[in-house]
Amino acid sequence: MSEIESIIEQGLARGQGALSEYWSKKVLAAAGVPVTREELAGDADQAVALAGEIGFPVALKACSWRLMHKSEAGAVALNLTGADAVRMAYERVAGAADELEGVLVQEMVAGSRELVAGLIRDPQFGACVMVGLGGVLTEVLQDTAFRVAPLDLGEAQDMISELRCAAMLERFRGQAAVDRQELGRMLIALGGLGLEHPAVAEIDVNPIIADRQGRLKAADALVVLRGGDHA
Amino acid sequence: MLKSVQDSPLHRIANPRSVAFFGASNNITSMGTSQLLALLDMGYPGAVYPVHPKLEQVQGLKAYQSVLDLPEAPDLAVLVLPTRLVPEVIDQCGRRGIKRAVVVSGGFDEHGDQGRELQQQLDQAAERHGIRYLGPNCLGVAAPHNQVNTTFLPYEARPGFIGMASQSGSFVTQMFDYLDKFGLGFSVAMSVGNEANLDLVDVIEYLAVEPHTKVIALYVESLRRGRRFLEVAREVSPHKPIVALYVGGSEAGRRASLSHTGALAGPDRLYDGVFRQAGVIRARTLEEMFDFCWALADCPVPAGDRVVIQTHSGGPGATAADACGRAGLQLPPVSQATRQKLAPYIPPTTSLNNPVDVTYTKNPLEYLLEMPKVLLADEGYDGMIFYYLVPEGAVKRALLAMGLDPDQAAAQAEAMLEQQAAAIKEMVSASGKPLVGFSFRTRDDAFIRRLQDQGVVVLPSGERAAAAMAALVNYGRLRSKVLAAPWPAGT
Numbered sequence: 001m002s003e004i005e006s007i008i009e010q011g012l013a014r015g016q017g018a019l020s021e022y023w024s025k026k027v028l029a030a031a032g033v034p035v036t037r038e039e040l041a042g043d044a045d046q047a048v049a050l051a052g053e054i055g056f057p058v059a060l061k062a063c064s065w066r067l068m069h070k071s072e073a074g075a076v077a078l079n080l081t082g083a084d085a086v087r088m089a090y091e092r093v094a095g096a097a098d099e100l101e102g103v104l105v106q107e108m109v110a111g112s113r114e115l116v117a118g119l120i121r122d123p124q125f126g127a128c129v130m131v132g133l134g135g136v137l138t139e140v141l142q143d144t145a146f147r148v149a150p151l152d153l154g155e156a157q158d159m160i161s162e163l164r165c166a167a168m169l170e171r172f173r174g175q176a177a178v179d180r181q182e183l184g185r186m187l188i189a190l191g192g193l194g195l196e197h198p199a200v201a202e203i204d205v206n207p208i209i210a211d212r213q214g215r216l217k218a219a220d221a222l223v224v225l226r227g228g229d230h231a
Numbered sequence: 232m233l234k235s236v237q238d239s240p241l242h243r244i245a246n247p248r249s250v251a252f253f254g255a256s257n258n259i260t261s262m263g264t265s266q267l268l269a270l271l272d273m274g275y276p277g278a279v280y281p282v283h284p285k286l287e288q289v290q291g292l293k294a295y296q297s298v299l300d301l302p303e304a305p306d307l308a309v310l311v312l313p314t315r316l317v318p319e320v321i322d323q324c325g326r327r328g329i330k331r332a333v334v335v336s337g338g339f340d341e342h343g344d345q346g347r348e349l350q351q352q353l354d355q356a357a358e359r360h361g362i363r364y365l366g367p368n369c370l371g372v373a374a375p376h377n378q379v380n381t382t383f384l385p386y387e388a389r390p391g392f393i394g395m396a397s398q399s400g401s402f403v404t405q406m407f408d409y410l411d412k413f414g415l416g417f418s419v420a421m422s423v424g425n426e427a428n429l430d431l432v433d434v435i436e437y438l439a440v441e442p443h444t445k446v447i448a449l450y451v452e453s454l455r456r457g458r459r460f461l462e463v464a465r466e467v468s469p470h471k472p473i474v475a476l477y478v479g480g481s482e483a484g485r486r487a488s489l490s491h492t493g494a495l496a497g498p499d500r501l502y503d504g505v506f507r508q509a510g511v512i513r514a515r516t517l518e519e520m521f522d523f524c525w526a527l528a529d530c531p532v533p534a535g536d537r538v539v540i541q542t543h544s545g546g547p548g549a550t551a552a553d554a555c556g557r558a559g560l561q562l563p564p565v566s567q568a569t570r571q572k573l574a575p576y577i578p579p580t581t582s583l584n585n586p587v588d589v590t591y592t593k594n595p596l597e598y599l600l601e602m603p604k605v606l607l608a609d610e611g612y613d614g615m616i617f618y619y620l621v622p623e624g625a626v627k628r629a630l631l632a633m634g635l636d637p638d639q640a641a642a643q644a645e646a647m648l649e650q651q652a653a654a655i656k657e658m659v660s661a662s663g664k665p666l667v668g669f670s671f672r673t674r675d676d677a678f679i680r681r682l683q684d685q686g687v688v689v690l691p692s693g694e695r696a697a698a699a700m701a702a703l704v705n706y707g708r709l710r711s712k713v714l715a716a717p718w719p720a721g722t
Contacts, residue, residue, distance in 0.1 A: 017489075116491065116495075118491065118492025118495075119492065120490070120492050120493045122457065122501060124455065124458075125505060126458055128496070130492045130496065132495065138491065138495070139491075139494070142497075144495050145503075146496065146504035147504045147505075147508050148505060148508055150719050154712055154715055154716055155716065159504065162504075202489060202490040202493050203492065204491050206491055222490060224489045224490055
């Protein structure tokens with residue numbers, strides 16, 4: 001059994017309706033999607049130690065499959081610049097979720113360009129991939145493009161060029177152009193997950209942050225499972 | 232792709248050698264009678280057998296009490312009957328050896344449990360006899376080249392090159408007259424109704440090999456076989472352009488979803504992506520759909536998006552230019568070399584920008600033929616938008632002023648316009664580049680009519696011409712993309 005299959009199996013065996021951010025990103029990383037550097041901490045001391053290894057600033061996030069929309073639940077602390085800040089944030093974040101797997105200590109990616117990508121299953125078209133403008137304006141502007149999986153790089157590039165925000169992917173306010181090939185490969189990988197793993201119902205990768213060098217990293221992710229508990 | 236049109240189950244629906252007609256009578260207000268009359272009005276050359284339980288004659292044709300009494304097994308049965316009778320009649324048709332049908336009757340799946348049960352009975356009867364049918368709840372087919380029309384309105388246009396598959400019957404029948412206003416017409420148009428047996432995708436596969444069809448128009452509310460559509464459209468669209476009008480995309484249709492992605496997946500955005508992936512050009516309005524069909528059928532595909540506009544009136548040129556900008560088309564300035572080539576035709580004071588706005592030319596033929604020839608030959612342009620204004624009255628007036636009598640002037644004007652239109656078409660074809668014309672004069676104008684009949688696209692405004700040119704550019708791009716990759720990706 002592949003790493004991806006066994007992660008999904010474990011989630012389903014526990015009756016989960018989704019994978020936590022930690023496991024969602026393990027799935028994405030195994031599929032070739034670049035993700036933020038992160039580890040799970042079981043207590044504040046461990047979180048401080050991990051933050052030191054990853055390098056400040058860090059983010060702390062409550063990690064539970066039940067937390068599908070973390071920021072609204074107060075389960076996230078961003079831009080923690082030192083050990084004290086990590087220690088102080090830990091209890092608050094850890095208290096924000098049931099069925100806690102731990103607290104995720106995560107690198108902060110510096111970059112002002114945010115994208116969103118994802119997978120849905122449409123009754124007529126099956127697995128479909130999305131890319132769009134991410135961040136706080138995602139829902140407001142709804143600048144998105146969809147394709148039916150599987151995609152190739154040409155189709156992925158066409159999809160990216162369809163976005164109104166495509167110009168933002170060029171050199172932008174002193175930041176390098178986004179690696180569109182890399183973004184295209186991410187979209188292809190999302191489509192592949194949908195086609196190869198029927199238990200995956202939907203995927204959100206939001207946000208994907210482009211750093212100053214134009215490299216992309218998935219900073220948050222959610223894999224929704226079919227047949228699990230979605231309460 | 233089908234090897235030949237005969238391989239399509241729709242072939243004998245659009246081109247039957249004989250027809251059994253159910254539901255027509257001598258009551259001219261009934262729907263069935265209107266439909267029979269529309270078929271007879273077309274001058275349909277095959278045998279028509281009305282089937283009626285009581286009448287001996289229907290609309291002057293010998294009527295039969297039962298389909299089992301017919302002297303031959305017709306290629307097609309058209310049913311305009313009360314819903315409850317349909318499954319039984321289809322069964323009888325099958326027993327008589329009929330293999331194709333148009334089921335006009337409604338009241339099936341769209342009509343609750345009782346309707347669903349009747350649909351099941353209809354499915355079983357059709358299955359039993361291997362009958363393929365359009366509908367139920369449809370208007371059937373208009374195939375003017377074959378003199379076939381099962382809809383209830385007379386076919387008022389000429390036989391044309393637009394093949395259509397429609398999930399609305401009205402967008403078949405009520406377009407006859409609309410298309411005629413541009414000198415256009417359907418090759419074959421099909422109303423698919425509830426798509427219980429043959430659906431939109433089957434019609435696309437048929438039209439792809441139907442020889443009169445140069446371009447395929449789709450009116451889509453929902454695609455039932457989404458992935459099959461994608462597969463078929465990718466195969467067909469590079470060879471025969473497909474234009475779709477999709478209107479199912481209200482945001483109210485958004486699905487309940489746990490992910491942001493799902494919440495963002497409004498059907499409008501999803502279909503937008505599917506069409507691009509399939510190489511299908513999307514139209515936003517019905518007028519746009521037929522404009523695009525016309526341009527795609529009659530113009531070569533441009534190599535790029537650089538357009539030149541020629542006009543002799545400021546406003547029409549400016550609106551076309553504005554629309555080009557919004558449609559993503561480039562309007563590069565006129566090169567020095569081309570300026571020199573145009574110099575003999577224009578007053579030295581004219582400033583040459585793009586639009587090339589010539590308020591005065593010494594000779595109208597230079598405006599219509601020589602200047603566009605120079606501009607189309609410029610390697611810096613991929614296509615041209617052209618403003619046409621040659622009122623027949625003005626031509627006659629000039630001829631009268633030259634001393635011709637009114638009859639001579641009228642005849643001479645007609646001959647001149649005919650000649651000019653033919654020369655323009657020849658010049659445009661020879662250039663190998665697309666030219667989309669526009670004029671505020673309609674087909675009632677002798678010159679516009681002649682241009683259109685020669686196969687020059689002349690649309691009613693600069694905005695529509697720009698949108699059609701953008702559709703051509705877009706088609707070229709999507710075609711290259713689709714041709715470059717097999718489906719599914721990675722195979």
